[in-house]
Amino acid sequence: MRAAAWVAVGGLALAGAGATLLAGANPLEAAGALLRGALGGPQQIAETLVQTASLLFPALAVGFALRGGLFNIGADGQAVAGGLVAGLIGAAWPGAGGFALVAALAGGTLAGGAWGALAGVLRARFGGSEVIATLMLNVLAGLLATYLLSGPLRAPGATGPETAALPESVWLPLLMPGTRLSVALPLALALAAALQIVLRRTIYGFELRAAGLAPETARRAGIDLGAIAFSALSLSGAMAGLGGATIVTGVLHRFDPALSPGYGFIGIAVALVGGLEPARIALSAFGFAILQSGSLTLQAFAHVPKDVIVLLEGLAIVALAGRRAFVARATLPP
Amino acid sequence: MDGFALELREIVKTYPGGVRALDGVDLAVRPRELHALCGENGAGKTTLAAIAAARLQATRGRVTAAGTVGFVPQHPHLVERMRVWENVVLGREPRRGLRLDAVAARERVRNLSARFALPVEPDARIESLDAGAMQRVEILRELAREPAVLILDEPTAALAPGESDALFATLQTLAASGTAILVVTHDLGDIAEYAERITVLRAGRVAARFERGARASEIARAMVGGELPVLATRIDGPTAPCLEVRALSARAGADALHDFDLDVRAGEIVGIAGVEGNGQRALADAVAGLTPYRGTVRLDGRELSAGDPGGRIAAGLRTIPRDRQREGLVLEWTLAENLALGDQRRRPLRRGPFLDREAARARARDVIARFDVRAPSLEARAYALSGGNQQKLLAGRALAARPRLLLACEPTRGIDVGAAALLRSRVIEARNAGVAVLVISLELDELFELADRIVVLFRGTRTGEFARDGFDRARIGAALAGVRAG
Numbered sequence: 001m002r003a004a005a006w007v008a009v010g011g012l013a014l015a016g017a018g019a020t021l022l023a024g025a026n027p028l029e030a031a032g033a034l035l036r037g038a039l040g041g042p043q044q045i046a047e048t049l050v051q052t053a054s055l056l057f058p059a060l061a062v063g064f065a066l067r068g069g070l071f072n073i074g075a076d077g078q079a080v081a082g083g084l085v086a087g088l089i090g091a092a093w094p095g096a097g098g099f100a101l102v103a104a105l106a107g108g109t110l111a112g113g114a115w116g117a118l119a120g121v122l123r124a125r126f127g128g129s130e131v132i133a134t135l136m137l138n139v140l141a142g143l144l145a146t147y148l149l150s151g152p153l154r155a156p157g158a159t160g161p162e163t164a165a166l167p168e169s170v171w172l173p174l175l176m177p178g179t180r181l182s183v184a185l186p187l188a189l190a191l192a193a194a195l196q197i198v199l200r201r202t203i204y205g206f207e208l209r210a211a212g213l214a215p216e217t218a219r220r221a222g223i224d225l226g227a228i229a230f231s232a233l234s235l236s237g238a239m240a241g242l243g244g245a246t247i248v249t250g251v252l253h254r255f256d257p258a259l260s261p262g263y264g265f266i267g268i269a270v271a272l273v274g275g276l277e278p279a280r281i282a283l284s285a286f287g288f289a290i291l292q293s294g295s296l297t298l299q300a301f302a303h304v305p306k307d308v309i310v311l312l313e314g315l316a317i318v319a320l321a322g323r324r325a326f327v328a329r330a331t332l333p334p
Numbered sequence: 335m336d337g338f339a340l341e342l343r344e345i346v347k348t349y350p351g352g353v354r355a356l357d358g359v360d361l362a363v364r365p366r367e368l369h370a371l372c373g374e375n376g377a378g379k380t381t382l383a384a385i386a387a388a389r390l391q392a393t394r395g396r397v398t399a400a401g402t403v404g405f406v407p408q409h410p411h412l413v414e415r416m417r418v419w420e421n422v423v424l425g426r427e428p429r430r431g432l433r434l435d436a437v438a439a440r441e442r443v444r445n446l447s448a449r450f451a452l453p454v455e456p457d458a459r460i461e462s463l464d465a466g467a468m469q470r471v472e473i474l475r476e477l478a479r480e481p482a483v484l485i486l487d488e489p490t491a492a493l494a495p496g497e498s499d500a501l502f503a504t505l506q507t508l509a510a511s512g513t514a515i516l517v518v519t520h521d522l523g524d525i526a527e528y529a530e531r532i533t534v535l536r537a538g539r540v541a542a543r544f545e546r547g548a549r550a551s552e553i554a555r556a557m558v559g560g561e562l563p564v565l566a567t568r569i570d571g572p573t574a575p576c577l578e579v580r581a582l583s584a585r586a587g588a589d590a591l592h593d594f595d596l597d598v599r600a601g602e603i604v605g606i607a608g609v610e611g612n613g614q615r616a617l618a619d620a621v622a623g624l625t626p627y628r629g630t631v632r633l634d635g636r637e638l639s640a641g642d643p644g645g646r647i648a649a650g651l652r653t654i655p656r657d658r659q660r661e662g663l664v665l666e667w668t669l670a671e672n673l674a675l676g677d678q679r680r681r682p683l684r685r686g687p688f689l690d691r692e693a694a695r696a697r698a699r700d701v702i703a704r705f706d707v708r709a710p711s712l713e714a715r716a717y718a719l720s721g722g723n724q725q726k727l728l729a730g731r732a733l734a735a736r737p738r739l740l741l742a743c744e745p746t747r748g749i750d751v752g753a754a755a756l757l758r759s760r761v762i763e764a765r766n767a768g769v770a771v772l773v774i775s776l777e778l779d780e781l782f783e784l785a786d787r788i789v790v791l792f793r794g795t796r797t798g799e800f801a802r803d804g805f806d807r808a809r810i811g812a813a814l815a816g817v818r819a820g
Contacts, residue, residue: 202687203678210675214664220624220655221676222644 008319015315019308030302037297038290046179050251051289052282056188057243058260058267059285063276064195065130065236067205068228069212074119074134075240075264077141080257081115082108082241083248084145087163087255088153090170090248097169104170105245112241113234115141120233124226130233138264145257163255172250184246188285191239192278199278208232240264266292269317288313339365339514340386340403340483345395347381353710353718355381356392357538363483363516365400368509370525371518373535374557374750375722376708379518380408382535383487386516401482408488408748410468412460419443419456422475446474451504462588464611466497483514490521491748502528520557520750522550558752565783566759569766573599576770577621577633577739584620584627591616592794593629596772598739603761603771605785607778609814613794614774615656618743621772622646622653634738647676650738654728654745656774658721662728665717669709670698672716673731680735701730706756722749729757739770746780758783778810792816 017027038048058075065072072078086108093100119133149161156164172182199205210218211228219225247259270288274281291313295306340363347356356378363369373379384390386397387405412421419440428438443456452470460468469489476484486505490498502524509515509530519525525532532544534556542556577598584591591613598604608614619625623638623646631638633649655661663672674683674694682693698712705726709719716724725746732740742761746754761784765771775781781788782805790798790813798813800806 201689201691203684203689204687206671206674206678206689210664210667213666214660216661217664217675220622220643220653220661222647222679224644 012312012315012319016308016312019311020302020304023304023308025302025304030298030304030308033302033304034291034294034298036294037301038294040297042176043179044293046176046181048286048289048293049185050180050182051293052286053182053184053188054243054247054251054260054263055267055270055288055292056185056192056282056285057246058240058264059270059274059281060188060191060195060278061236061239061243062264062267063271063274063278063281064199064239065232066271067199067212067276068208068232069215070123070229070232070236071131072116072119072134072233072236072240073131073264073268074116074137074141074237075243075267076260076262077134077138077264078112078115078237078240079244079247079260079264080138080141080145081237081244082112083244083255083259084141084148084163084257085111085241086245086248087166090166091155091164091254094167094169101170101172101249104249105242108245108248109238109242112244113238115241116237117230117234119237120230123233124230130229134233142257145255149255149257161257165254166249170249171253172246180251182246182250184250187246188243189282191242192282195278204231266313269313272320273316337364338362338398339367339400340516341396341398342382342386343396345382345385345397346393347378347385347390348393349718355538356385359395359535359538359540361386361533361540363514365482365514366509366512367530368506368515368517368528370529370532371516371535372520372522372525372532372553372557373541374520374752375725376537376720377535377557377750378538379535380487380720383485383516383518386483387485399482402479404476404479404481404484406469406472406476406484406486406489408491410465410472412468412471414459414461416460417456418454418458418460418463418471421460421471422446422456422478424475426478442478443474446478450474450477450508452477466493466501469493469501477508477513481513483516484508485516485518487518488520488748489517490519490524498524520748522553522751526550526553554751557750563752563755563759565755566762566766568762568786571601571766571768573601575635576600577631577772578635579621580630580632582617582620582627582629582631584616584625584629586615586619586625589613589615590794591620591791594794594796596789598770598772600738600770601765601768602786603765603773603784605781605788606772606774606791607781607788607810607814608776608791610776612791614743614791616794617791618653618656618741618774621741622651652676652732652735652737652740654725654732654740654742656743656747658724658728663716663724665715667716668713669702669707669716669719669727670694670712672727673698673701673734676731677735697734701727701734705730705760706753722753725749726753726757729760733760733764733769737764737769739772740764742771742773742775744775744777745773746777747775754780778807790814 020027020030037044039045058079061075062072086104089107090100090104115137118137119130122128122133123130146161172184175181175183207223208228211223211225215225244260248255252259266288270284271281274284291309295309298304299306342361345356345359348354359382371379385392387403389405422443423439428435440456447454452474454467454470454474489501505515506528526548530546532548532553533540534542534553536559544553575597579594579596582591582594589611606614620627621631623640623643626640633651638646638649659665674689677683678689683690695712707723707726709723729745746757761771773784786802788800789796790810797816797818800810
C-alpha cells in the first residue's frame with residue numbers, strides 16, 4: 001500500500017495548492033512561507049516544538065483510549081481541569097519552588113484523571129456513551145473554571161477568569177533560553193515511550209487492546225470491560241490533564257480557561273494519523289505542529305487564510321479513512 | 335461461453351503476504367446443474383466461491399458467467415432489525431414516485447416465495463428467525479435478481495439435521511427449473527446424494543472430479559489426500575464429581591433453560607443434544623458465567639457467582655465458543671497473542687505486570703504442533719487462517735491451559751472431516767487425562783463419537799438421557815422432538 005500512501009500525500013499537496021490558488025496566492029510561495037514560519041530559524045523551530053508538546057499530550061490521551069475502543073473527545077476539558085488545579089497549586093505556594101512545580105504537575109494530572117474518570121464511571125456503571133459524556137464535560141470544565149475564578153477563587157486584582165501569574169520558581173525549566181521551549185517536550189516524549197511499553201508489553205495493555213478490537217472475545221476471556229473503560233478513560237484524562245498543567249506552567253505561566261484551543265480535537269486527528277501507535281503519534285504531532293505554527297506566517301506573509309491548514313488536516317483524515325477501501329479490496333472480508 | 339452457466343479458467347489467487355490460496359483452478363458449472371465444490375478447510379473453496387461471485391479479485395485467471403451470479407455467504411448478511419420483505423427488496427425497492435411501494439414489495443416477496451417453494455413470513459423481523467429461515471430469506475433475496483448461477487457457501491453449517499435435506503431438495507428443484515447451483519460444502523452425505531457433479535479442491539488445486547453415484551468415502555479420500563484419521567481410543571479411568579448444575583433457569587436472547595440439573599464428572603464427556611434454540615445457548619452462557627441465572631453452578635464443589643467469566647476461568651473452566659470469530663478470536667492479532675488470551679494473568683504467561691512474549695511464543699509453537707494448525711508463521715494474523723485452522727487454534731488454547739472443565743460449543747461446526755477428527759481425538763485424550771467435558775452440539779454423529787452420556791434438551795428441559803451403550807438414533811430422535819424417554 002506504499003503507492004496508495006504516496007498518492008494520498010500527492011493528492012493532499014495538490015489540494016493545498018488548489019486551495020491556495022483559489023485564495024489568490026502562489027502555491028510555491030505559500031509553501032515557502034509555511035515552512036519559513038515553522039522551521040525558518042531557531043525561534044521558529046522552538047515554537048514548533050512547543051506546539052508539538054501541546055498537541056502530543058492530548059493526542060496520546062485520545063490514542064490510548066481509542067486502543068481500548070473508547071472515544072475520548074474531552075481532552076480539552078481534561079486539560080482545563082488539569083491546568084486549573086496546576087495553576088491554583090502553583091500560585092498558592094510562591095516560595096516552595098521545585099516542590100510546588102512537581103505538586104502542580106501532579107495535581108493537574110490527578111484533576112484531568114478525575115475529569116476523565118467521571119466519563120469512565122458513566123460508561124462502566126451505566127453503559128453511557130463516553131463520546132457524549134466527554135463532549136459535555138468539555139463545556140462543564142470551561143464553565144466551572146470560569147465560575148470558580150470569577151467567584152470563590154478570584155485572584156486579587158484579576159480582571160478576567162485567570163489565576164494570578166505564577167512565580168518563576170514554578171515555571172517549567174527551559175530547554176532553550178530565550179524561547180518558550182521547556183521540558184514539556186521531553187516529558188511528552190517520555191510519556192509516549194512509556195505508553196508504547198504499556199501497550200506492547202504489559203498485561204494491562206494486552207487486555208486493553210483485546211477489549212478495543214474484539215469486546216465479546218475479551219469478555220469471554222475474563223477481561224472486565226467495565227474496569228477497562230473506567231481505567232482507560234481515567235488514564236487518558238490524566239494524560240490530557242498533565243498536558244494542561246504543562247501549558248500553564250510552561251507556556252502561559254498562569255491559568256486561562258482558553259489554554260487548550262481545540263488541541264483535544266486536533267489531537268484526534270494527530271492520533272489517527274499516527275495509527276494509534278505512541279511513537280508514530282509523536283511524529284504525527286510534529287507534522288501537525290509544523291502546519292499549526294506555519295499557518296500564522298502563511299496568513300501574514302503569503303496572504304493565504306490559515307483555514308487552508310484546517311482544510312488540509314481534514315483532508316488527511318479523509319484520505320486515511322479512504323485507505324481502508326484500498327486494503328479491503330485485496331483481502332477477504334473477515 | 336460453450337453453454338456453461340459459469341466458467342472459471344486457471345484461477346490463481348495470492349493473498350497479500352504471499353499465501354497462495356488457489357493455484358490454477360478450472361471449474362465449469364452447466365445450466366440446470368447442481369454442482370458441489372468440496373475440500374478441507376483451507377483448500378481454497380471459499381476463496382474460489384468469492385471470486386466466482388465477484389466478491390474478490392483473482393490474481394490471475396478468467397471468470398465468465400451467463401448472467402448475474404447470486405451469492406449466499408456462510409454467515410447471514412441480513413439487516414437484523416428489518417423485516418423479511420425489506421431485506422429481500424433492499425437495493426431494488428419497487429417505488430411509487432419517491433416513495434417505497436410497500437404493497438408491491440410484499441407482493442413480490444410472496445410471489446417469489448411461492449414460485450421457488452421457499453416458505454417465509456414477509457412481515458417477520460430477521461432477528462426473530464432461526465438459522466434455516468434466515469437462509470431462505472438470503473436465497474430469496476438472491477433469486478429475486480434472476481441469477482444464472484446461485485452460489486451457496488457452506489449452506490448446511492447452521493442447519494438442523496432435517497433442514498439440510500429440505501434445503502438440498504429445494505436446490506435440486508431450482509436447478510431443474512434453470513438456475514445453475516454451486517454449493518460449497520464439506521458435508522459429504524448430502525453431496526453424494528444430491529449433486530450432479532463434484533469438484534474436490536485440495537491445497538488450492540483440483541484434486542478430483544466426480545459424477546453422481548460416487549461414494550462418500552471416495553470423495554472423503556480425495557479431500558484429505560489419503561485415509562481418514564482414526565479417533566483416539568477412550569481409556570476409562572476413575573471419575574469424580576466436577577460440574578454440578580442445580581435448578582438452573584437462564585435466558586440468552588430467545589433461548590431459555592428451565593429448572594435444569596446436570597452433572598459432569600471429571601474423566602467423562604457429556605453431550606447435550608437438541609434442535610437449535612431449545613436452551614443450549616442459555617445453558618452454555620450460564621455455565622460460562624456470561625448471563626444472570628437462578629439456581630446454582632458448582633465447579634469442584636465450589637459455588638460460582640453469575641456474571642463473572644473471569645472467576646470461571648480462574649476456577650479452571652475453558653470454553654470453545656460457538657462463534658469462533660466473534661467470541662473466540664481477536665482477528666487482527668497474531669496466533670501467539672490469540673493463544674495467550676484468557677491466561678494472560680497466570681503463570682507462565684504473566685511475569686510481574688508484563689506479558690512474557692517468549693512464553694506466549696512457546697505456547698503457540700506447542701499448540702500449533704499438537705493441533706496441526708496450518709499457518710504461515712507464528713506472526714500470522716488470525717484472520718489469515720481458514721475456519722478449520724481458527725477452530726484448531728481455539729481448541730488448542732482451551733486445552734493448553736489444562737482445564738478442570740472444558741465447555742465445547744459446536745466444536746467442529748463448519749470444519750472438514752480431517753480437522754474434526756483431530757479435534758475430537760484431542761477432546762477424548764483430555765477426557766482420558768481426567769478433564770470433565772461438556773459438549774453442546776447440533777450434530778448427533780459428533781455426540782455419538784464423543785459422548786459417554788447424551789442429555790437431550792427440548793424447550794429448555796431434559797427429555798432424555800442416554801448412556802453410551804444405549805445410544806439409539808430412533809429413541810434420541812423422539813426425545814429431540816419432545817417425547818420424554820430414558
